[in-house]
Amino acid sequence: MAAKNYASTRFSALNEINTSTVNRMRVAWTFSTGVTAGHEAAPLVVNNTMYLITPFPNFVFALDLTKPGAPLKWMYDPKSPAAARGVACCDVVNRGLAYWNGSVIFNTLDVRTISLDAETGKERWVATLGDINRGETMTMAPLVAADKVFVGNSGGEFGVRGWLTALNASDGRMAWRAYNTGPDKDVLIGPEFKPFYEQDRGKDLGMTSWPSDAWKIGGGTVWGWLSYDPSLNLVYYGTSNPGPWNPDQRPGDNKWTAGTFARDASSGAARWFYQSSPHDLFDHDGVNESILLDATLNGQPRKVLVRPERNGYVYVIDRTNGEVLSATPFVHITSSKGVDLKSGRLLEVEDKKPRVGVTIRDICPAAPGAKDWQPSSFSPQTNLLYLPHNNLCMDFEAMEASYIAGTPYVGSSVVYKPGPGGHQGEVTAWDPLAGKAVWKVQEKYPAWSGTLATAGGLVFYGTMEGWFKAVDAKTGSVLWRFKAGSGIIGQPISYRGPDGHQYVAIYSGVGGWPGAVVVNDLDTNDQTAALGWGVALRDLKKDTTKGGTLYVFTVEGS
Amino acid sequence: MRLAALCVLCAAVLSGGPAAQSLRVCADPNNLPFSNSKQEGFENELAQLLARDLHRTLEYTWWPQRRGFVRNTVGTGRCDVIMGVPARYELVLTTRPYYRSTYVFVSQKRRHLRVRSFDDPQLSTLRIGVQLVGDDFANTPPAHALSARGLIGNIVGYSVFGDYSKPNPPARVVDAVVNGEVDLAVVWGPLAGFLAQRAAVPLEIHPVTQTRSLTPASIPFAFDIAMGVRRGDREMKDRLDRFIEHHHLDIDALLSRYGVPLSHPRKEQS
Numbered sequence: 093m094a095a096k097n098y099a100s101t102r103f104s105a106l107n108e109i110n111t112s113t114v115n116r117m118r119v120a121w122t123f124s125t126g127v128t129a130g131h132e133a134a135p136l137v138v139n140n141t142m143y144l145i146t147p148f149p150n151f152v153f154a155l156d157l158t159k160p161g162a163p164l165k166w167m168y169d170p171k172s173p174a175a176a177r178g179v180a181c182c183d184v185v186n187r188g189l190a191y192w193n194g195s196v197i198f199n200t201l202d203v204r205t206i207s208l209d210a211e212t213g214k215e216r217w218v219a220t221l222g223d224i225n226r227g228e229t230m231t232m233a234p235l236v237a238a239d240k241v242f243v244g245n246s247g248g249e250f251g252v253r254g255w256l257t258a259l260n261a262s263d264g265r266m267a268w269r270a271y272n273t274g275p276d277k278d279v280l281i282g283p284e285f286k287p288f289y290e291q292d293r294g295k296d297l298g299m300t301s302w303p304s305d306a307w308k309i310g311g312g313t314v315w316g317w318l319s320y321d322p323s324l325n326l327v328y329y330g331t332s333n334p335g336p337w338n339p340d341q342r343p344g345d346n347k348w349t350a351g352t353f354a355r356d357a358s359s360g361a362a363r364w365f366y367q368s369s370p371h372d373l374f375d376h377d378g379v380n381e382s383i384l385l386d387a388t389l390n391g392q393p394r395k396v397l398v399r400p401e402r403n404g405y406v407y408v409i410d411r412t413n414g415e416v417l418s419a420t421p422f423v424h425i426t427s428s429k430g431v432d433l434k435s436g437r438l439l440e441v442e443d444k445k446p447r448v449g450v451t452i453r454d455i456c457p458a459a460p461g462a463k464d465w466q467p468s469s470f471s472p473q474t475n476l477l478y479l480p481h482n483n484l485c486m487d488f489e490a491m492e493a494s495y496i497a498g499t500p501y502v503g504s505s506v507v508y509k510p511g512p513g514g515h516q517g518e519v520t521a522w523d524p525l526a527g528k529a530v531w532k533v534q535e536k537y538p539a540w541s542g543t544l545a546t547a548g549g550l551v552f553y554g555t556m557e558g559w560f561k562a563v564d565a566k567t568g569s570v571l572w573r574f575k576a577g578s579g580i581i582g583q584p585i586s587y588r589g590p591d592g593h594q595y596v597a598i599y600s601g602v603g604g605w606p607g608a609v610v611v612n613d614l615d616t617n618d619q620t621a622a623l624g625w626g627v628a629l630r631d632l633k634k635d636t637t638k639g640g641t642l643y644v645f646t647v648e649g650s
Numbered sequence: 651m652r653l654a655a656l657c658v659l660c661a662a663v664l665s666g667g668p669a670a671q672s673l674r675v676c677a678d679p680n681n682l683p684f685s686n687s688k689q690e691g692f693e694n695e696l697a698q699l700l701a702r703d704l705h706r707t708l709e710y711t712w713w714p715q716r717r718g719f720v721r722n723t724v725g726t727g728r729c730d731v732i733m734g735v736p737a738r739y740e741l742v743l744t745t746r747p748y749y750r751s752t753y754v755f756v757s758q759k760r761r762h763l764r765v766r767s768f769d770d771p772q773l774s775t776l777r778i779g780v781q782l783v784g785d786d787f788a789n790t791p792p793a794h795a796l797s798a799r800g801l802i803g804n805i806v807g808y809s810v811f812g813d814y815s816k817p818n819p820p821a822r823v824v825d826a827v828v829n830g831e832v833d834l835a836v837v838w839g840p841l842a843g844f845l846a847q848r849a850a851v852p853l854e855i856h857p858v859t860q861t862r863s864l865t866p867a868s869i870p871f872a873f874d875i876a877m878g879v880r881r882g883d884r885e886m887k888d889r890l891d892r893f894i895e896h897h898h899l900d901i902d903a904l905l906s907r908y909g910v911p912l913s914h915p916r917k918e919q920s
Binding site: 174177178179223225226227248249250251303304305306309335336337338340341342343446448449488491492493494495496497498499500501502503504505506612613614615618 | 678681683684713714715716717718719721722725734735736738739740741781782783784787788789790791793794796797798802803804805806807809810811812813814815816819820838840841869870873875881
């Protein structure tokens, strides 16, 4: 799975590549995907085969690691004519694949989940779960647990209603689907639902916390990360921001968007929910990763879930009941004053709330959040969380008329800019129990790749300019770096090859939300290009070019 | 569709005469009244008029008019002219405006609602349809105006994107007036006017009038519409500007036949 394990720690126990040997790390082999959109996916290695998925058109490659240069075993093309016609214009990334019982399972942009025979690449089953013609897409990496495949949709901007679906891993048949808006029966809320906070208790809140029928097109999609606790048999996931109404047109908490659900993996029944951004104002999806840790807090053993949120706080939540134990800011925040642990509510700052036609400056964090989708890792050696994240604020400004599907529209436009310090990205080593940063590395651009922590005392990540870096997990000192062909927004992994040696693999291939400036060659003199990134990423087109390549590294002479 | 476009070219080449230059138009294949692949929209007819005037054959590049439309059409050099964009639209070089239209209130005639302003007290009790764009913090003018007045509970939103497998997906908001799903809709004039001409029940449309208490004051309801060409393509822009100037009356007549409500700047109160 993309996140390494059910707890989503992204920690590799391999240590051949370590703080002493990493300076001898060199490229072992590379592989070009022939695709130029943003490569966010994690490679997957099982039984001496590496599986890769590309952004749309979602090619899948199987590479034979037992042979020199890892030649192609098979390739699969899911063929999506509707997507190719431009019906889905944005968000063409894919975040990875999963393995189950001799099959490789992944999602396609045109809302299909596909299982292939891992040995031959032949289809085992194809489940069509939605319709791209209605703006629905899929970009997330499935999680396979308890013989089920958990998948969710994307497309909140188009008025899609979000869901999490469980398929039987053996035949692709739907076991259950839980919507994230609407009546309790659709949300699979029943007697087992025991949210920790008062505001989440009541009948049909997924309807009554919205005006009239707005929940039907309310967003709350599931395009991020899932975790699973086998002992509790609970699956954890976050829901996206509400849409496509402006905030002032959807008064109420807009449940169950921008929050975290715990569900029974077998039945889908909701157990608890926590809303990190009730009535979201800033596009602060709650889809980030949940890292499951067993910790001792105030002398008590606690099963916790750690979530670095888009709204700027690292939440430590009791994963058995949804109680927020702490919520600590990890970036500069102006849009809220903290989280009230008694009520669980985010304390918003009134004069930073967006209003149409009014210019509001210095809202921090910006819409992409303190941290977007880019997943963090956790090392049990240092007990630190390694957060790749953004340092961005934004201004709201009045917008000229724009145009879509023959229809002129207006409102506010957003302009992103670097936060304090003038840099746009950071990698932070975070002590989740003490609630403080131990070290920080600054990056010119948003740190849009995942991190990988290893038993070699290293943390790996990539930058949007294309540097792939290994830093000391204890200090953040850069011990090794390599300049890849294109900016890096992927997820590094480490594996033991058939030769017994340790390898590290990463996609290069700039793109994603900020990288669209390069992939689509947007005019960065237009400050609102790529939905607000224009000014912040003015130099990015000079600093990198597009194109997907996998890089695999090992220690020389090993 | 692509085949048809290629064959137009083939015919031009095979005819043996001097290879006629083509007018390369970028258009949505599924968005009446503006355009469709059968060339039934007013932008299609206008493109034919333009091609005749320029002595060029007409060639289309079809692409859904969504985010990425400009980038994938004029942006790739596959085509040169977008027949309709707001005047001064940032992504392209725009011509002088060739019409000005307005958002309108649409309802069934037999209801005698005659709504002309967002201050009409009937609005608090009617079920009102409105289109949503879903671009963060930007939306259609009526969506902003309704929320500024606290009109929320009785509003029904329709994604402007709709279901692209169905004909003309943005038309659903007017269908909702016809089938009684909503009492009233506030819709961009060209869409409403065209559909009202062809609706199964008589509809009435009234332009949204600016009123004193309109908040936020910066939200316009009437827009100048121009043609768009690649930034820097001044030669084409000049050619189109001359066409618009010379064919001003033809264009007005053409738009009227498609039911487009025209709003002339000189009649604007504000």
